[in-house]
Amino acid sequence: MTTNAKNVIVLGTQWGDEGKGKIVDLLTESADAVVRFQGGHNAGHTLIINGEKTVLHLVPSGILRPGVQCLVGNGVVIEPASLLEEIRKLEAAGVTVADRLRISRAAPVIMPYHIRLDQLREKARGGEAIGTTGRGIGPAYEDKVARRGLRMGDLLDARRLKKLLKPVMDYHNFVIQHYFHDQPLDFDNTYQQALDWGAALKNNITDVTSELHQLQNAGKSLLLEGAQGSLLDIDHGTYPYVTSSNTTAGNAATGTGLGPTDLDYVLGITKAYTTRVGSGPFPTELFDDNGRLLAERGVEFGATTGRPRRCGWLDLVALKRAVRINGVTGLCITKLDVLDAFEDIKLCIEYVDDAGQPMAFPMSTSAWKAVKPRYISLPGWKTQTRGITHWHDLPENAKTFIHTIEKYTGSPAHIISTGPDRTENIIRHNPFSSHST
Ligand code: GDP
Ligand code: IMO
Numbered sequence: 001m002t003t004n005a006k007n008v009i010v011l012g013t014q015w016g017d018e019g020k021g022k023i024v025d026l027l028t029e030s031a032d033a034v035v036r037f038q039g040g041h042n043a044g045h046t047l048i049i050n051g052e053k054t055v056l057h058l059v060p061s062g063i064l065r066p067g068v069q070c071l072v073g074n075g076v077v078i079e080p081a082s083l084l085e086e087i088r089k090l091e092a093a094g095v096t097v098a099d100r101l102r103i104s105r106a107a108p109v110i111m112p113y114h115i116r117l118d119q120l121r122e123k124a125r126g127g128e129a130i131g132t133t134g135r136g137i138g139p140a141y142e143d144k145v146a147r148r149g150l151r152m153g154d155l156l157d158a159r160r161l162k163k164l165l166k167p168v169m170d171y172h173n174f175v176i177q178h179y180f181h182d183q184p185l186d187f188d189n190t191y192q193q194a195l196d197w198g199a200a201l202k203n204n205i206t207d208v209t210s211e212l213h214q215l216q217n218a219g220k221s222l223l224l225e226g227a228q229g230s231l232l233d234i235d236h237g238t239y240p241y242v243t244s245s246n247t248t249a250g251n252a253a254t255g256t257g258l259g260p261t262d263l264d265y266v267l268g269i270t271k272a273y274t275t276r277v278g279s280g281p282f283p284t285e286l287f288d289d290n291g292r293l294l295a296e297r298g299v300e301f302g303a304t305t306g307r308p309r310r311c312g313w314l315d316l317v318a319l320k321r322a323v324r325i326n327g328v329t330g331l332c333i334t335k336l337d338v339l340d341a342f343e344d345i346k347l348c349i350e351y352v353d354d355a356g357q358p359m360a361f362p363m364s365t366s367a368w369k370a371v372k373p374r375y376i377s378l379p380g381w382k383t384q385t386r387g388i389t390h391w392h393d394l395p396e397n398a399k400t401f402i403h404t405i406e407k408y409t410g411s412p413a414h415i416i417s418t419g420p421d422r423t424e425n426i427i428r429h430n431p432f433s434s435h436s437t
């Protein structure tokens with residue numbers, strides 16, 4: 001590993017829940033450290049090992065590989081109470097976390113008023129609600145950009161914390177009371193809570209950027225774990241129905257302090273179909289029996305909020321866009337087995353308008369609403385692919401399905417996932433190695 005060190009980004013190319021957690025866990029067999037670079041505990045990453053399920057929100061998905069270091073970069077927003085609870089649960093299950101987890105001093109803190117504001121705003125939006133996870137993600141990133149936010153390092157200095165917290169709480173309490181007509185938050189309680197969080201996490205809070213540089217100097221391989229998906233990106237997604245961070249590959253550098261030229265490979269994960277949680281455009285969404293079959297076979301319920309996920313066919317127009325935005329080196333297609341029961345499988349290959357004319361990539365909600373997907377239909381394979389680990393064992397129709405995705409997006413499918421378990425994969429090319437199998 002030390003001679004051929006590589007740094008690999010793993011991210012979602014859709015609206016999240018592509019199976020990032022599973023694939024990060026799989027690939028950390030070849031990595032020395034895993035780093036989160038954006039998002040917060042809005043993420044829900046599911047790992048299944050020997051039938052046992054673990055859902056991670058903030059702790060990187062390398063934690064179930066003993067010896068792999070886990071880091072949370074400056075681009076991540078951290079709600080310390082949830083993080084402490086996640087650590088407690090993992091440790092209760094026998095996983096060592098405290099010694100292996102490093103948290104950036106520069107990561108913004110999600111405070112109780114951010115959570116309150118997120119929920120009050122969603123309520124106020126009524127029918128236009130974004131359908132956020134209600135975790136305070138948006139308001140915490142706003143405070144970062146407004147240059148008034150607290151960072152994890154600030155929790156370690158009582159005097160500085162008090163000085164910073166007072167004006168920011170006055171500001172948010174004013175909005176909570178006078179704009180939303182809700183109860184203000186208590187300063188003393190919040191201050192004490194923040195001090196307690198700092199005390200509990202003080203051994204984990206550090207200069208993550210320097211630690212990453214040291215790992216690099218020592219020839220270690222790093223895996224950068226994305227959260228959410230490219231269509232939820234604040235700049236490139238279906239704005240305003242997006243999350244508040246850049247979920248795309250460029251932020252793997254900014255959100256950690258690694259340089260863009262340090263990053264060798266981008267693995268773009270896509271389901272063999274599409275899902276979305278929350279509101280917003282979704283051209284290939286299905287409201288028929290096929291949609292219900294995808295939801296049922298794919299067990300499509302949010303890992304963080306438990307909400308049912310909207311389901312539809314794979315959208316190759318959006319995927320191709322995501323491949324370019326992220327500079328995807330190779331694709332990972334997950335949940336192929338979910339399609340085992342389908343007679344015919346559709347792929348959206350073009351966006352057209354009401355008159356059947358080709359459309360440019362939509363740049364507004366109204367343009368998204370005008371999209372009519374144009375599909376090609378491929379015959380299903382109607383046989384079990386679940387658990388297949390060799391390419392040559394796949395049915396021909398499944399190979400054709402995968403080749404069609406490769407051809408349309410111009411990106412090779414390096415990994416195919418055929419079930420939720422860590423072992424259920426076809427690895428055609430391991431991103432950490434220089435040769436294909
Ligand atoms: P993430 O947010 O991208 O990590 O994805 P989630 O964990 O939220 O959602 C993915 C879901 O699909 C989880 O329940 C996984 O256990 C499951 N999953 C992942 N890969 C596969 C696969 O190839 N087949 C099936 N049937 N389930 C999968
Ligand atoms: P993982 O990492 C799917 C969605 C929410 C909402 C929008 C904004 O598991 O793929 P936010 O709370 O971030 O302000 O909500 O983004 N969303 C996700 N959808 N998977 C996720 O994470 C998500 N994180 C946020 O449903 O539509």
Ligand code: MG
Pocket residue numbers: 016017018043044045046303304
């Ligand atoms: Mg998820």
